[in-house]
Amino acid sequence: MRDFEDIKQDVLARLDMRAVAEMCGLEVRRAGAGRWACCCPFHTERTASFTIGGRKGAEHRGHCFGCGWDGDIFAFWKELKGSDFKQTLLDLAAVCGVPIGDGVMWAKPDVPKVRQPEKRLGSERPEHEMPSLPPLRHLREGECQQLAQVRGLNPEAVWIAARTFKRIAYSDWPLYHGWDGDKKAWLPRSAGCWPSWCITDETRAVAEFRRLDNGMYPRQDGSEIKSWSTCGKAWPVGAASMNGRPAVMLVEGGPDLLAAYHFLLRWRMLDRVAVVAMLGASNRIREDALPFFKGKRVRIMVDADPLKDDVNPSKRKLPGMEAARRWSEQLCAAGAAVQCFNVGPIYDGRSLRDWMTTPGPMWSGAVDVKLDGLRLPDGKLVKDLNDLAKCDAEVADSPEVRRAFKHWDF
Numbered sequence: 001m002r003d004f005e006d007i008k009q010d011v012l013a014r015l016d017m018r019a020v021a022e023m024c025g026l027e028v029r030r031a032g033a034g035r036w037a038c039c040c041p042f043h044t045e046r047t048a049s050f051t052i053g054g055r056k057g058a059e060h061r062g063h064c065f066g067c068g069w070d071g072d073i074f075a076f077w078k079e080l081k082g083s084d085f086k087q088t089l090l091d092l093a094a095v096c097g098v099p100i101g102d103g104v105m106w107a108k109p110d111v112p113k114v115r116q117p118e119k120r121l122g123s124e125r126p127e128h129e130m131p132s133l134p135p136l137r138h139l140r141e142g143e144c145q146q147l148a149q150v151r152g153l154n155p156e157a158v159w160i161a162a163r164t165f166k167r168i169a170y171s172d173w174p175l176y177h178g179w180d181g182d183k184k185a186w187l188p189r190s191a192g193c194w195p196s197w198c199i200t201d202e203t204r205a206v207a208e209f210r211r212l213d214n215g216m217y218p219r220q221d222g223s224e225i226k227s228w229s230t231c232g233k234a235w236p237v238g239a240a241s242m243n244g245r246p247a248v249m250l251v252e253g254g255p256d257l258l259a260a261y262h263f264l265l266r267w268r269m270l271d272r273v274a275v276v277a278m279l280g281a282s283n284r285i286r287e288d289a290l291p292f293f294k295g296k297r298v299r300i301m302v303d304a305d306p307l308k309d310d311v312n313p314s315k316r317k318l319p320g321m322e323a324a325r326r327w328s329e330q331l332c333a334a335g336a337a338v339q340c341f342n343v344g345p346i347y348d349g350r351s352l353r354d355w356m357t358t359p360g361p362m363w364s365g366a367v368d369v370k371l372d373g374l375r376l377p378d379g380k381l382v383k384d385l386n387d388l389a390k391c392d393a394e395v396a397d398s399p400e401v402r403r404a405f406k407h408w409d410f
Helices: 004-014 016-021 075-079 085-096 141-151 155-164 254-266 287-293 319-333 349-357 397-408
Strands: 035-038 048-055 061-064 070-072 168-173 175-180 185-188 194-201 207-209 228-230 247-252 273-278 297-302 337-344 367-372
Touching: 004 075, 016 035, 016 048, 016 075, 070 075, 070 207, 141 155, 141 194, 141 254, 155 168, 155 254, 168 175, 168 207, 168 254, 168 287, 194 254, 207 254, 247 254, 247 319, 254 273, 254 397, 287 319, 287 349, 297 319, 319 337
Parallel strands: 247 273, 247 297, 297 337
Antiparallel strands: 035 048, 048 061, 061 070, 168 194, 175 185, 194 207, 207 228
């Protein structure tokens, strides 16, 4: 289940440019705080002009002010030893003790270029002033396994979502955008950062961060929050890279996106069904994303959010169902065929309308239920797709659930 990017990240965690240069016989000397210098191995010189480090994040890179060579430890080893990238990675992995194992996928996944949305959220800021996202990297194998264990999912499904479809990545969070010397940079918001997974896609139009251990982020006011997001949440993650798949599973939230990959892998449908996620029930799908859905068969997985009571009928809400209805209207108008799948209860229509429109104290407990929703092993109702992954085999393998993931002929 490893690929070369995973091995590469493990090597970078154990080796820096100074160590590699010394292994190659170069005499490296300190040239300042976090900065090293030596004679360049790529041209003849008497004065050391090859520099290493000097700023945060540059410990894996070198630059020669004499001949202009610039690159990381892999480019350095490759050019000095005359090896290809595969042999370079094998050599450096052996040097620092990174296990390779069998079945390594050396070829890069065939990920076609995607058309960028016409306008990124927040694009009124100059591109050079603010990066679209904080620093991200691939999730490693152990991190995929940790995330799968916390969420009750198949580790292979998490790996596929992260490494094949590139829907999730790793970051330290929370961060904020501030000044590091004379440059803008993403900096720690507090004394510590938390290992986090980020849901995003190639457009970088939206991103949402959650802790790998499923914990809460502390806020400066003493409260806690389960996720941080950037750039708003109206962009449907994955909409621009359906790659010709005729069917789409539209889910609400990052955990549900992972669960969708879990079930679609189980039923061997990932070659036909794309996974797209909206990161919030209150959002409308961005207009520039809707053309990607034209001609697709879209199944919306409806979250079973509890009905929200209020004395004022106009403030009574059905968050999951209202979101599904809003997205259905948008998608149908864009030329998609849409069907919804409810993990929760099915309410009696007349009883539900009475609750929505009757003035005064009328509570959701009075709404009649036509069909009970799916249930967890402890008897509690399933709230969303991630909950469904925690159900026993009787529920997970039921004809109803099987149809939701296997049948797309509507």
